[in-house]
Amino acid sequence: MKISSWNVNSVRARVNNIVSYLKNSNPDLLMIQEIKTEEKNFPYDDFKNHGYKSYVFGQKSYNGVAFISKVNIDKIDINFIKDINKQSRIIAGTIKNKSKDIKLVNVYVPNGNPIETEKYEYKKKWYDLFIKKIKKVLANDINIIIGGDFNIIPEKIDVYDHTKYENDALFKLEIRKKFRELINLGFYDVYRYFNKNKCEYTFWDYMAGSWQKDHGMRIDHFLVSNNLINDIKNITIDKKPRSKIKPSDHTPIELIIN
């Protein structure tokens, strides 16, 4: 089974790119973030025409997450944490793979910049609430996949020039520690597990010719609970969608489960 995650930066502006990705890459399930629209304006039919059912947690203009899936997703949960700013940032659900129930958590974590503002405080609080909730979930569900835009650069190797990001909400030590804290509950950063020293990115800013210069960062991740790691066959970053006309600034990351 192929599960992908992609911050699409507006689902309505990206319908053609998303459909083309579904046709070319054929994921069984795609987690998308930053859909920037309410459920009532979600382009359900465009994906339905290609055999995908959508499960949406939207918001007007900002944020919003969804599953686009060929496999059935049960127990959809749009109240995973109590978001202090009432923003639509997490949709969870359960799928069956072989005989295992797997809990999927699709996240769009707050950016947090600039750091001397409420936005950064919100990001830290959001992570604290999320970590607390995941700890609770682990008591009942042993097979968990957390995918999405974590807005964290885990290590120096994960950004084109780490010296520029020491005081950035994506790379501050304090925020990278939240990522470690989450992983230490019992998860693997799957990309890094399979690629010990590889330098690849999932995001390139629209500005400053970042894509052309490969000034990117790895901020979109798949974490899987320890129980699942031996079921993971591979993980890849597909750079093609970032090179298309009218691209998102992020590109998909794809997880293959046996």
Next chain:
DNA sequence: ATGGCCGAGATCCTCGGA
């Protein structure tokens, strides 16, 4: 060295993103 974009939504600019 520096700065360079894009989407939504209500106008002809602001906010947010990373």
